[in-house]
Amino acid sequence: xxxxxxxxxxxxxxxxxxxxxxxxxxxxxxxxxxxxxxxxxxxxxxxxxxxxxxxxxxxxxxxxxxxxxxxxxxxxxxxxxxxxxxxxxxxxxxxxxxxxxxxxxxxxxxxxxxxxxxxxxxxxxxxxxxxxxxxxxxxxxxxxxxxxxxxxxxxxxxxxxxxxxxxxxxxxxxxxxxxxxxxxxxxxxxxxxxxxxxxxxxxxxxxxxxxxxxxxxxxxxxxx
Amino acid sequence: xxxxxxxxxxxxxxxxxxxxxxxxxxxxxxxxxxxxxxxxxxxxxxxxxxxxxxxxxxxxxxxxxxxxxxxxxxxxxxxxxxxxxxxxxxxxxxxxxxx
Numbered sequence: 001x002x003x004x005x006x007x008x009x010x011x012x013x014x015x016x017x018x019x020x021x022x023x024x025x026x027x028x029x030x031x032x033x034x035x036x037x038x039x040x041x042x043x044x045x046x047x048x049x050x051x052x053x054x055x056x057x058x059x060x061x062x063x064x065x066x067x068x069x070x071x072x073x074x075x076x077x078x079x080x081x082x083x084x085x086x087x088x089x090x091x092x093x094x095x096x097x098x099x100x101x102x103x104x105x106x107x108x109x110x111x112x113x114x115x116x117x118x119x120x121x122x123x124x125x126x127x128x129x130x131x132x133x134x135x136x137x138x139x140x141x142x143x144x145x146x147x148x149x150x151x152x153x154x155x156x157x158x159x160x161x162x163x164x165x166x167x168x169x170x171x172x173x174x175x176x177x178x179x180x181x182x183x184x185x186x187x188x189x190x191x192x193x194x195x196x197x198x199x200x201x202x203x204x205x206x207x208x209x210x211x212x213x214x215x216x217x218x219x220x221x222x223x224x
Numbered sequence: 225x226x227x228x229x230x231x232x233x234x235x236x237x238x239x240x241x242x243x244x245x246x247x248x249x250x251x252x253x254x255x256x257x258x259x260x261x262x263x264x265x266x267x268x269x270x271x272x273x274x275x276x277x278x279x280x281x282x283x284x285x286x287x288x289x290x291x292x293x294x295x296x297x298x299x300x301x302x303x304x305x306x307x308x309x310x311x312x313x314x315x316x317x318x319x320x321x322x323x
Contacts, residue, residue, distance in 0.1 A: 101263075101264055103263065118249050118251075119247060119249060145249075145251065145294070146251075146294075147298065148304060148306075149302070149304070161302065163302075164302065164303045164304055165304040165305075166288075166304070166306075166307060167304075167305070167306040167307065168306075168307045169249060169306055169308045170309065171247045171248070171249060171308055171309045171310070172247060172264070172266055172269075172309035172310075172311070173264075173266050174264060174284070174309055
């Protein structure tokens, strides 16, 4: 029995993690709930259909985007089709990329792309899943267009002088995904192996795919 | 998809501030950029926002702005730029007046 094994009536309060309901209901939260209630009441869709849609959105993950990128790395013909129509190219792999057109922007030796949505938080959810909280932050949204190199440096991406940084602001009903460059040292890798190193951030542009350092190689570096 | 501006055209974003919803970021208004191409043709979001159909659909251009054009005070000494999706009515041609 530990010293902490006791009931709750012991004379002092423990700090508690706030519950979701502890934050005030904002105007837009209230509006969302009201609109949802109206749509349900009018029978536009059922509660189960709403739940199922949310569940489908939440089930998407960057693994889908990674599969698309890995295929583009091993198949130039596929890469060309991806650059002209991401939704159709994703469908070739059995991935439903949704109804909103997605455009792929390809990194190349002199060009690094990064995506942002300054007006709201548009994100290629169907290929990357639910966006990270920082993607929706005012800091990321405002600073990425004004000081992209500063933002990228904070993510650990240092680009040489000769590389153009191109920020894509998703202001219309289009979504963007970055097609990163295949890193050196991946010759002969299978598509599945390649997909494993394609991270969410590398498809946003705030990272570049890297080959994991082998423990032996790291040791050798340390010893040098 | 075709439109008024060809790839490579120099355009200026109208410095308008109409009331209501629009999808033209403030930081691009009055700024000059280069059309990279047409991304799509889409219903006008300024009409959609008020329950109308937004038709006819408008060409949406991908316009590239140099960092130095958008943020003259803290532009980096690189050829960096921002590409923004803009609806045709917001763009006007930039005549032979340089930059």
